[in-house]
Amino acid sequence: MSSETFTTAIFLITAIVASAILVNAFFPVIYTATSTFTESSHSTDERLRTDMKIVNAYTPLDGVSKIWIKNIGSIRIADTDIASSDVYFGIPGNFDYFVYTAENTPTSGEWTFTIREDENKNEYWDSGETLEIALVANSSTFSTAGKYAYFQFVLPNGVSESTQYTVS
Numbered sequence: 001m002s003s004e005t006f007t008t009a010i011f012l013i014t015a016i017v018a019s020a021i022l023v024n025a026f027f028p029v030i031y032t033a034t035s036t037f038t039e040s041s042h043s044t045d046e047r048l049r050t051d052m053k054i055v056n057a058y059t060p061l062d063g064v065s066k067i068w069i070k071n072i073g074s075i076r077i078a079d080t081d082i083a084s085s086d087v088y089f090g091i092p093g094n095f096d097y098f099v100y101t102a103e104n105t106p107t108s109g110e111w112t113f114t115i116r117e118d119e120n121k122n123e124y125w126d127s128g129e130t131l132e133i134a135l136v137a138n139s140s141t142f143s144t145a146g147k148y149a150y151f152q153f154v155l156p157n158g159v160s161e162s163t164q165y166t167v168s
Contacts, residue, residue, distance in 0.1 A: 043157070049075040050159045055130070059137075059149045059167045064106070065089070067133045067151055068116070069161060076124040077155065079115070082131065086154040087111045089135055092164055095150050098135055111135035 051073035059065040071077065087098040089111075101110040116130040125131055133153065152162035 046075065047157055047159055049073050050077070050155065050157060052131075052153075052155075052159070052161050054151070054153075054161050054163045057149070057151060057163055057165045059165070061167065064134050064136055065149070065151075067135075067153075067163075069131045069133065069153060071125050071127050071129055071131065074127055076126045079113075079123045079125065081156050082113055082125060084156045086152075087133065087135065088150070088152040088154075088162075089137060090150060092148055092150040095152075096137075106134055106136050108136050108138055 051071075053070050053072050055068050055070050057065070057067045083100050083102070085100075087100070088095045089098055090096050096109065098109055098111045101107075101112050103110075103112060106112050112134050114132045114134075115125050116132050118126075118129055120126070147167045148164050149167050150162070150164050152160060154160040
């Protein structure tokens with residue numbers, strides 16, 4: 001009887017040790033995979049809830065171009081994310097990357113922004129608010145009226161909006 005008990009105890013201890021080894025081997029892999037899926041899901045959710053629409057754009061032959069973009073998504077966007085965004089502007093097929101400046105008046109190759117109708121002054125581009133982007137292209141880019149201008153705005157999460165319009 002004692003030999004059966006001893007044998008059963010050895011099998012039980014062996015099963016517990018094997019289970020512990022198996023858990024220690026696979027738990028980190030499962031945890032890493034879960035973390036990756038969670039991050040991917042969060043990133044996808046953020047992109048799905050982010051939406052914007054260019055409502056108006058104006059480029060004079062000389063001076064500051066202005067583009068107005070409405071936040072029509074359900075997520076609010078921090079002004080630091082707006083400042084980290086990419087802006088492309090120029091003639092279709094021949095446009096340049098513009099650099100953000102915190103100054104109120106951009107110079108050639110720079111852009112800045114203002115959140116319009118920001119009644120709560122919370123430093124976020126909330127849903128329903130309009131973003132006004134001001135930028136200055138090279139003086140030779142639009143030398144005659146009737147040319148088309150290309151503008152693209154890309155947020156840090158990859159959501160983008162672009163338009164083409166006639167220069168006046």
